[in-house]
Amino acid sequence: MNDQSIDPAALSVTAALEAIRSGTLNAESLVASCLARINAREKDVRAWQHLDDEGALAAAMQRDAEPTRGLLHGIPVGLKDIIETADMPTTYGSVIYRDHQPERHAACVEVLRRAGAIMLGKTVTTTFAHRNPGKTRNPHNPKYTPGGSSSGSAAAVACGMAPLALGTQTGGSVIRPAAYCGVIGYKPAFGAIDFTGVKQLARTLDTLGFYVRSLDDVPLVAGTLQGGNEALAVADEEAAPKVALCRTAKWDEAEAPAQQLAEATLERLGAAGAATRVLDLPDPFRELFPAHSLIQAAGSAVELAAERTEHWDDIPKATQESIERGEAASSAEIDAAEALAAECREALPGLVGEDEVILTLSAPGEAPKGLESTGDPVFNRMWTFLHLPCLHIPVDKGPQGLPLGVQLVARQGSEAQLFAVARWSARALGLNLFG
Secondary structure (H helix, E strand, O other), rough: OOOOOOOOOOHHHHHHHHHHHOOOOHHHHHHHHHHHHHHHHHHHHHHHHEHHHHHHHHHHHHHHOOOOOOEEEEEEEEEEEEEOOOOOOOOOOOOOHHHOOOOOOHHHHHHHHOOOOOEEEEEOOOOHHHOOOOOOOOEEEEEEEEOOOOOOHHHHHHHHOOOOOEEEEEEOOOHHHHHHHOOEEOOOOOOOOOOOOOOOOOOOOEEEEEEEEEOOOHHHHHHHHHHOOOOOOOOOOOOOOEEEEEOOOOOHOOOHHHHHHHHHHHHHHHHHOOOEEEOOOHHHHHHHHHHHHHHHHHHHHHOHHHHHHHOOHHHHHHHHHHHHHHHHHHHHHHHHHHHHHHHHHHHHHHHHOOOOOEEEEOOOOOOOOOOOOOOOOOOOHHHHHOOOOOEEEEEOOOOOOOEEEEEEEEOOOOOOHHHHHHHHHHHOOOOOOOO
């Protein structure tokens, strides 16, 4: 059953679930609508590495014929192609694995299946979730990058191909594509979602996250992926929040429109009643940027050791350079970088209140023109290294007509406050990010 007044592919996760439960939509119609949107836009956007249209439709018909399994019953999902699937190829974005077929599902896929979700297919990733761009284009303008490494997932959600898609972040690979493609992106705290069965790049950094189009979806999807049977808690979203603008030591590397947007956002939130301030982090936090780069390189040397030995010529140059840098790093250098991160994590609660949220940039500006680069993760790396939950919300468009937004960051354990502040802020800014 399908109400013809509804465009199913345009629905958020929450709206689609409500329509399915009310009987005005079924899973088969929802999947068919997403597949029609893919058929219409994939030639330009190129978000998919592998599409299982027959399998997704069969799964949808099964969902319609059975009792509700869980929180995401009937919801189509795109999976970044470093997430292993037993019924679809997993290439890790590499020619080395063009015919690779895993024997089992990643833990996150099993969780989604138990919750009733339907796997549409595998979305494009950069090679090994590193810097080598895939084929995906920015859905707002195909001459511009969609970001990386979760490019296909962000682009797919942005143009209605799926209401939900998974990505991963080692540096900025969830938040930056969300910024460039103009969708909501959530990177939970490190370790919040089981990473088993996902190709690693750096074990002390790699984090699963996801893309949606409504703030209503975030606690629901996060709760599901974290293995729960209910949405994560949201704090009092009517209470005026505490918000601290953190420009970081890399502020000068941001473009003027992005800087102006962040500062104007803080001002507007303050005018709406938020308690606002500027947060200047002490000097040790400046050193997190090179320390993160070192740890990511060292991680790549470990995680890609087999590929390095057996398929060196098939590894992209940027990844080769990262592996070589990691191999050259001493144990003392690696230990010092990890110790610095631990020191800064310990110091953060003394700088940011438990009920306070950091406002910062998600990217240096609009998506860069061209497809040779995925953009700069400079405004993501520090927060990733600190293991903090991060949420991107789209706010406006820049001079090129491409999305601009801001990143909200909270202390570990303050996710409920993060969600509440995002909702309060969206209303204060007049953003249509609900439903």
